[in-house]
Each structure stands twice: as C-alpha cells, then as structure tokens.
Amino acid sequence: MVLRLLIFLVLGVYLAEGQYVNLTQYPGELCNSKCIPGKTKICYYHWTLEHYNAMGPACGACQQGVTADCFKPQCIIGDGFQKGVMSINRMIPGPAIQVCLGDQVVIDVKNMAMGTAASIHWHGLHMVDTPYMDGVPHVTQCPILYESTFRYNFKATQVGTHFYHSHSGHHKLNGQYGALIVRQPDEDNPLIDTYDFDKPEHYILISDWRHDYAENSFPGLPKGVSFPDSFLINGRGTYVSKDTFEHTVVPVTIYYIEKPGLYKFNIISSVSLTCGCTIQAEKHSFIVTATDSYDNEPAEFDTLVLNAGERNDVVIDAWRGSGDYWIRVRGLPSCQTQPTDTFALLRYITKPSDYKKPQPPFPSYHKTYAVGDSLNFPNATCFDNDNHWCVADLTALERDTDLATGEPDYKFTFRFYNYVFPVEQGFIPGKYVRFDNPEADVIASGVVNNMSLIFPPQTILTQYNEVNKSQMCDGFNFPARCKGQETCNCINMVKVKTGAKVEMTLIDDALVPDLNHPWHLHGSEFFVVGMALDPNNMTKAVETARKVRKSAPVRKDTVQVPNNGVVVVRFRANNPGVWLVHCHYELHLATGMAFLYQVGEPSEWRQPPSDFPKCGNYVPGIRKGYY
Template sequence: MRIILLLVVITSRLLNIAEAYFGFPLITKPKEIWSELLMGSIHQRPEAQVFPGEQCDRSCSSREPPRICYYKWSLESYASMGSACWDCMRGNRTHCFHPQCITGNGMERGMVSINRKMPGPPIIVCRNDTIVVDVSNDMEGLSSAIHWHGFHQRETPWMDGVPMVTQCPIPPGTTFRYAFKAREAGTQWYHSHSGYQKANGHIGAAVVRNPNDINRALYDFDLSEHVLMISDWTLDSVERWVPGLQSSQMQVDSVLVNGRGRYKRIDYVPLTVFRVQPGKRYRFRLISAGSQYCPFRLQIEKHRMMVISTDGGAVKPHVVDTLISVSGERYDFVLHANQTEGNYWVRVRGIAFCNKMRIEGFAVLSYADPSIPTEDLMYPVDDPPNYDDVFPLGITLNRHTARCYTPYDNDTCAADLETHEVHRDEELIAAEPDQRLYVGFDVIESNNSLLFSQQGFVHFSTVRKAFNVIGVTNNISFTWPSFPLLIQPELITNENRQFCNDTHLPASCNGYSICICTHKVKVNLGDVVEVVLFDTALYRQDFYHPYHIHGYRFIITDMGRLPEEALDRRLDYLRENKFTHKPNSHNPPYKDTISIPNQGFVRTRFRANNPGFWLIHCHFEWHLGTGMGLVLQVGELNQLPKAPADFPRCGNFKTKLSGLD
C-alpha cells in the first residue's frame, strides 16, 4: 500500500510548508521525509512524519512535533448480525467477537459500515496533528461525504464534508482524501452527511487531546476506551421511513452504547464494558450521535459525573447525577471510581419524544480485577434494572424545561455552564452585534393537495396515514444547490434566482404558506453575529430541536422558554427584548450544538472570521432531510479561500436542444 503523491502536497499546505512534490510508502513504523527531497523553505522546518493513524493515539506533549496521522477507510453496504457473526445469535459467544462482526442490538439488519465497524475506526490525535483520511466509497449506487463535527476547517473549508455545499459527493468506486489540521482540541466526532447514512451506521469518534488541558489535574486517566458514543438503532434500514409509511410511525427500537445494545431482553450479544480501578479518576468522553428524535438521558449507577467540557470547550467543573444530551452534543466528565468494587450499570434512556417507546440501553462499569477478560464482563450475570425501576435523577444537566440561571436548584441548563478557558471574551460578550439573525425552527403539516400535484415533487415525511410534514426555518424549506457553492462560486450568477431568504422569496412561492428553495443568508467577514434561535411549535410538548452550526462555535448569552403572553408574537417579543437573563459575571459556554427548548429560544453569538459557506441545521436526520436548514455565507466571494485546482467539480448537465433551450 502506498500513500500517493497528493498526500504531501495537501499536508504541506496544512503545515505551512512550501509546496513540493514527492511520495513515499506507508510503512508500519514512522517514516521521515528525507530532507534531500524537499524544496525551498521546507529545509528550515522540522521533518514531517507520517504515522499510521492508530500510532497517533498517545499521550500528548507540547514539546513533541505534530504528526501526520493517516487512515484508510472503506465505506461499504453491510449487515449487523450478518454472516461475519455466524452463530453468535445461536449462543456461540466466540463468533460474536469476530473483528468484522457488528452486533448492533442483536437483530439482523442492513446497514452501512466503515471498515466493517460501527462506530467506525476511532481517530485519536494530539492538537495540531494533521488528519489524513482516504475514504473509498465501496457502496454500490450510493454517494457519500464525511462531516468532521467540531472541526472548524479554517484554511480548508472544502474539507467540511457537506455535499453540494463544500464538496461534490463521493461517487461509488472512487476515493476522496480528507486532510486537515486538528486545531480544535476536545471531543469531536465524524458522521456521513449524505442521505440517511448516519442513522444507518456511518458514525465515529474523533478526539483531539490537548497537552495543555486546563482541567488536567482533575483526572488520573484519559483512556481511548472511555469514549462513550450513544446512538439510536432501528430494526430496519431507516429508508423505510423515507418518506414514511401510512401503517407505521417512525420508531427507535434500541439505544446503543459504542455500537452495542440488546433488543428487548435478548442476552446472546455482548454489551460495552468500561473498566476502572478503585480510587482512580477517569475522563469519559460522551458523544451524542443520535439521528432520530430522542434525547438521551445518561446515568451511572451510584456514581456522579463531574462535567469539565462541552463540544470541545473546557468548562468550570460541575457535578451532576443525570446528563441529558441531544444529537450532535458532546460532554466530557470525570468519574471517580469511589464505590465498592463490583459492576455497575451505565444506563441510557431515550426520553421526550421516545418516552412512549420505553427504550433504554445499558453498558457496564466494572471494577473487576485486570486478570478477568473483558469479554467475560460483556455478558453480565445480573439482569439490568426494569424500565420502571428508575435511578434517582438528582442534579440534572440539560433538561429542556429547566429555568436557566436559577441558582441552587436541581436543574442545570447547558447555558448555566461557564467557560473555563484562558480568558473571558469581554468584547464578544458585550458587543453590539453587527448583525442579528432570527431563525425560527418548525415542522409544518403539508398541504396534501399541493404535495401530490404536479407542483409537489419535493421532500416530505409521512408521520402516519395522510399526515405529512415538511421541515422549515423561517417558513423556508431548504433544497440543496445543484453545485458545491464553495468549490464553484463562478456558477453563482444570479443571487435572486438561485437563492432565497426571509427578505427575498422567489415568485414561485407567492400564495403558499411555505417556500421551497435554497435558503442562504450572507454576513460580512469580521462581523459580530447574533443568531437568535426559537421554536415556533404551536403546542407545549416534549419535543425540541438540536441546532448545529458548521465552521464555528458560539457563546450562549441567553436561553429559556418564552412566557405565555409572548407565544402569539414570538419574533416581535425577541426583537423587543434584547436583554439577557445571564448574570453579568457569568462566563458563557462555547458550543457548536444546542437544543432549542420547546416554545423557547436560545441567543448565540460568534465572530464571523472564518470565510466560507457553512451549513446551519437541525441535527435530527429527518428534519434536515425535509428542509430544516440553511447556508450561511461568510464574506464576499472574492474573500473565500480557493480550493486546490484539481479539486473535484460537479453540477447539472443538459445538452442544448433546439426549441427547448
């Protein structure tokens, strides 16, 4: 296997090295780039080294030079509990541990995999390493793209992994090389941003260790095996609900922890085990990788969690008993192994929309002696608690009905957490924003007479029978552009015809309650931007949207539910009341994903200093799939970084036809 010529060209730019053309083989030990092959100013710089990705999982030191970490992936249509698992479902435990056996929830199911794993191969590197991933699409008839959630892609926005925004989708039978600097320390992750592949298995962890972590004294160990990725899982490929069936409502059948769970009470598949030693303190990295509508409620039997980070940003330590997360969020916490030696349940329940489904997943926290094989611990002797035998909630983080900035109660909003970084960004906190954007999220029942007419060929989701819905932001349902905006900006020839926003709607929208078009909003490079997110649902309900922005992180300056008297005039109320409930001394947390409370709002702000086209969207797969998103353009076209000259390009093709064109 060889690393081809392009690798060094790309990574040399990322390392601020003068461009040179050379190649070398990938070997099992680190390989130097021989100085006699280098050109120009590269002679004055430390020699770059390429390492197989697994060798980048290490203790990090600020004195160590960064590495180039290389991974090779195959995207494949596959099966959980497929033939690689052979007799696993018939009680042969050895077969359950075959390296290519994906057990999922113990039921057979078509899926997509990365290197025949789910979650996919972990990426664990040190800050300022360069991540290089060759993604080969071996799925028949499916294109793909991988988004690196939490990485802002400064200087390499074409590596963000959003089809038809930052790149062309990767066609079957081809390989695309992602290469970017791991600048954003913390717990990040990756997932497909194509179709519904995330819900079918294309997810994985991407951890960037910080050698100068401000909370380092609070834990003894930061182990790779203590990444805790939660995902939902169905008995069928999720395309069954695209757009959906009259006879059955979309449903979550299981909750998985690191790709393992059990459907109902089957016992022939293993559970995930987290091993600890008595008296030690461990950093756990929670990744909420759900695709459907369930927030996840995490509890660890008889143990508390000291939260020290969210979405990669350090926060002041905050101890909780229950941690709720929504799709896209990450929370790092320290667990002190201070209980009697034994095994304890790690319990994850699907809540809110999923309460009626009564689903939860389990893993095991084990104090077992190191001489006991982990495989034995993955089949606990004791049964997990019954659904109705609940653990006490205690202090709960991130409940969407909580009152924020209310001290001494048992509910803590994500907004209550305080940044614990080097400085407090007074200028951003106190600034009068250059632009305020008000973004209302909603799911609207479609007009079936229009939906099933000649004008109705658009995305939608069937909830049940004839009840069909479309996702919107500001009453606009997003459609993808026909070419990647970042890569081919020369094809942007008529803003008014090609795009829309709430101040400009195409004539075709006249007379309709919603508009279906490519929703794009532009801000100036360098602006302080305040984005006020609000839920426009008509009814109080246990349902809320996770909002994610690409290319940035933001601070939260206010958050909560709207008062009853404001529900009939939400936008006007938010425009009139620009004050925040945040105490002046509060140092707001940095996030890139946040849940919008039902009939509530979140005020966020950031500096628009990363030029490009960046997707903003609800992180529920079906909501984005039916249009709940928009593109944020930061800067003028001539201010955007230019992709490499040989970067793939794509778009419409129509042979001119006399009398038609």
C-alpha cells in the same frame, strides 16, 4: 522512476515544505499517543463504505448466545437483531480517530455502497484554512460517487471531544459515524488537575438504532413510526420488548477501572431521530468539565441529557473499589412509543479474573435511577439555581467579554417549524414536493422563516459563480419566484462580513409536544447567552432569553432549543466560507430545516486545489440530426 512517482501521487500527500510522503508509513492508529509540545504528526486512514449487515454471517452463532462469536472479525452486533446497515470498514461505529492538536489528518474514503453518493462531516472541527473539507454535499464538496475515492486532508485545529458522521442521505442513522477526539499536551491543558486517568478507550458514543433501513422513515409510511427501536453504546445495545419488557442479551461495552481515582470520559451523542437521551451511572456521578469540546467550570450532576450532536467531557470519581456498575442510556419522552433502555458496564478490576467475569443480568426496565441533579434536561428553567440546569447555567473557562456582553454587528431571528400542508398540494402532476410523512395523511416540510433549504447541483463554496442566483434567498425575503406563497424552497443563505459579531435567536414555533430541536453551526462555535420558555407568551420568552446575564457564557457548537422555547447565541464570523446551520435531526434536515451562513465575499474564501472535483447538471442543447 515513473512507477515510483505514480505510487507517491496515489499514496502521498503534499506537505507545506514541498515534498510528497508515502502515507502508508503514517498509520493513524499510531497518532493515538501522548501529545508532546511542538510536535505534530501525519495521521493516515483508509476507509471503505459499504452496504453490510448486523448479526450477519460474520457473527457466527452470536445471536444464539455464543459470546465468543460476537467478537469475530467484522461482526457488527447492534442490539442483537439482524438488519441491513451502512458501515465504515465493516464496523459500527467506524474507526476512532484520536489525534493531537495540530496533527495533519488524512482519510481516503472509498464509496463501495452501490447506488449511493457519500460524504463525511467532521463535527466540531472548524476546518480553518480548509473549508472545502467540511463534508457537506453541494455546499463544500461534491458527493463521493460509487466506486470513487475522496481524500480528506485537514489539520486538527480544535481540542476536545468531537465525532464524524455521514452528511449524505440517512447514512448516519444506518451506521456511518465514529468518534473523533483531539488531545493536547498536558502542559497546555487547564483542566489537567481534574482527573488522574484519560484512557483512549474511555469514550461513550451513543446512537439510536432501527431494525429497518433509515430510508423507510423518509418520507415515511402512513402506518409507520420514525422513532428508534433501541439505543447503542459504542455499537452495542439492547432491545426491550414492548410486551414483556425483557432485554435482548448481547455483550455490552465494558469500561475497566484498574486503579481507584478520577477517570475522564468522553461522551458523544450521534443520535439521528427526534429524541435525545439521558445517561446515568449507577452509584456514580458525572463532573462535567467541557461541553461540545469547550472547557467550563466543573459542575457535578447525576443525570446528563444529550441531544443529537452534543458532547460532554466528564470525570467519574471511581472510588467504589470493586464490583460492576451499570451505565444506562434511555430515550426521552418524545420516543417512548418504544421502551428504549441500553447499557454499558463500569467494572472495577481487583484481580486478573475480574476481566473474565460473566456479564450480570440487566436491571429491570421499571427499576429506574433517581434523576437527582441534571444538566440539559428538557424544558428546565435557566438561571434559577435549582437542581435542573440548562447548559446556559454553565460558565466557560475562556472568556470573550466583548462578544458576550457587547453590541453585536448583526441580530438575526430565525423561527423554525414543520409546515404541514394539504395533501392535495403535495401530489400535483409534474411537481415533486419534498415532504415528511410522520403519520396518517400528515405531510410536512421543515422551514426556517418560512423558507426550506434546497441545494444546487454545484458546490456553493467552490463553484459559486455557476450557482443559479434566482434560486437563492437571504434568510428573510422570498425570491421573486416565490412571491405570494406561504413557504419557499430556496438556497437560503444569510450573508455577514468577515469578523462580524453575530447574534442569532432561534425560536421553536413547531408546537410539537416533548420535541427539543438540536441546532448545529458548522465552521465555528458560539456562546449560549440565553435560553427561555414561556408556553403562554413567546414574546416574553424572547425578551428573557435576550437578557445578557453572564460575562463568560458556555461555549458550544450544538444547542438544544427548549420545546416551544428560545435560545440566543453569539459567534464571531471569523472563518470565511459557506457554512451550514441546521436542526440535527436527520428527517428535519432532509426536508429543509436549515440555512447557510455566507461569511465574507467569495474572494475571501480559501479555494481548494485546482483539481478539486466539480459537479453540476449535464443538459446540453440538442440539434436536429446530431447525437
């Protein structure tokens, strides 16, 4: 009896009804099934995080062209080059989570990557009622130490296309990310008539890829570059030689079209470095039905642009009948120091032998597809009815007129940029200034309103009373210890009341050409009420962006700010807790281009179980003669 109880305590989860269940009886893979009204499931996963390798021994002779070896167990292909990675269950991307609205998702994450601390963020889920499961170290939880296991346990509360990724160090760029898709019963889906097929394997997960460990890019090397060597689609891609423009040949991801019709696809951008990407489908277009999981009035485009953290639900009209058609992903100009061009295949099946057809040659790098009508193209002008749409041109299906057009309770302006400081200020004996070294002797840190976010040794959400308040700033004013300085490293936290309507103006003061920063809000979605750019008059751009133009503006949780431009968003602060807001480029977050929202008072925050891990410094006083 005692042994059985111990097993349940380890493998069980406590339900609202009061009993423990044996989680091994609820494998998460079984949750990838048709959603039924009124029925929810428990979905259990066990993950192991490791240092691992791409094109290592598990891949046999894959690199030498033996295609069958590329599909061996635990073989990670990447773009065909050998390199070190950080994997989940020896997979890149990690295991896909596909569940139904309301399902209880339980993931045991064991950190076996020696010398690291870990966490996983569930990008797009708001963690309503479980804010301590958001996965941000020192904000909502302590990092998961080596040889330790942390159990994430939450409800799938938002329908749509999401993804998960590490929020520790640069583990995401090293390979720790995966798809997270939440479906709903057909009866509740307002867009069910826009497609005929929604196949679980039809997700397109885009990531950037380097041939070295991501840590080589931070703080960087004077002669190094922090751009991707290639892009991957569902963990597979091609490397393009700078000299010959030839592609490495690897087996690409293939999406099968077995019957003519309208096919839904989930597109996810898990890029980490400082460039977004375009995606096109040869002789096909994309009908966009949702962005960042929120439904919009369908709109058709030839080219989509996605930056870090953004997602689109699209419908492809598969009417061609037969043949192979390339899906192409290419980096934007900000990462064109290296030609980046990668592919997946859209394959029509007319007979059984089509499944085994050889992979056709890749298109030439110089054979581009016409841009045509585009969505989210960098620096496109908004609201002018041309063929390059901003996301702000989309119209949401779900309206909140009071939030979209009413008067906000708070109006905040956040100006962000990379603060470049003299080299001598970065290397003072006894001081350890955090910096990024993008090139030569340039050293910089990310700032928002001249403040650079740092984290306390404790977890703010669950150990608020232990946090040193002298390290805090309020988003607009320096603490006393920073008076007289140009910038300040502080726990930058903006406080709002629960239920308030918040308007946030994001202004790109970075003055870096071709760079469009993607900003992500944890714990909520927002309406994109305005976007604008005017390189010669930022004041005018801000005025333009703040004009309310639509009663049903598009809803998102991640938005690309135009280069040297402005975005205005609004959200309801109805999820009490502490939530991170940050540029989704890893190197910018690492140097502090972020801040926190404190929603409500600590007494309103949902607290974790009593045995939830705590963290902090251990610096006891020392008495002479005692050890």
